[in-house]
Amino acid sequence: MLLKGCLHTHTTCSDGKMTPQEVADAYQSLGYDFIAFTDHDYLLSPRCDEIYGNVKSDLIIFRGIELTVFVKGYVHVNRIEGETETLYVFNHLGEYDLTVEEVQDRISIVREKYAIDLVEITTKGFRHKEFEIPEIEYPKMASDDSHSRVGIGRAWVELDADRDRDHIIKKMKQGDFWNCYV
Numbered sequence: 001m002l003l004k005g006c007l008h009t010h011t012t013c014s015d016g017k018m019t020p021q022e023v024a025d026a027y028q029s030l031g032y033d034f035i036a037f038t039d040h041d042y043l044l045s046p047r048c049d050e051i052y053g054n055v056k057s058d059l060i061i062f063r064g065i066e067l068t069v070f071v072k073g074y075v076h077v078n079r080i081e082g083e084t085e086t087l088y089v090f091n092h093l094g095e096y097d098l099t100v101e102e103v104q105d106r107i108s109i110v111r112e113k114y115a116i117d118l119v120e121i122t123t124k125g126f127r128h129k130e131f132e133i134p135e136i137e138y139p140k141m142a143s144d145d146s147h148s149r150v151g152i153g154r155a156w157v158e159l160d161a162d163r164d165r166d167h168i169i170k171k172m173k174q175g176d177f178w179n180c181y182v
Contacts, residue, residue, distance in 0.1 A: 125154025
């Protein structure tokens with residue numbers, strides 16, 4: 001089954017402008033099949049699990065968190081939970097104002113702590129082609145990293161998978177998906 005999804009969204013549980021329910025409704029209205037709530041670790045509302053759990057939607061909803069990792073400054077890594085699988089995404093490579101070599105260095109350091117599975121080659125949904133190179137040896141994922149309604153729907157992934165969190169994560173880890181852009 002062909003599925004459309006975004007694995008990097010923010011809500012009022014951290015610095016987003018929309019509630020988790022509003023985020024889910026907005027993505028569903030655009031024909032998405034799955035999303036991940038990945039609010040920031042250092043801003044996370046203590047009630048976020050309860051709030052996420054109350055979302056009513058036909059979407060497959062992943063719970064995740066955007067981790068702030070201090071490595072020669074800081075970088076962000078999304079941890080996205082399935083039922084038994086976990087996905088780690090090194091986020092928005094273009095946002096750090098680093099060269100390709102510096103990005104590779106940060107990834108190698110971060111990977112000592114987290115099993116990086118993917119890298120995000122978009123910043124707020126805008127593509128950074130300079131990171132779509134074989135030297136960065138990870139599957140490259142597009143996302144809109146939405147914080148508001150304006151940011152929703154700029155970039156997403158599509159994949160042929162069962163409507164199952166773990167199956168989606170496995171396909172993502174294998175790089176068996178397509179990046180799509182408006």
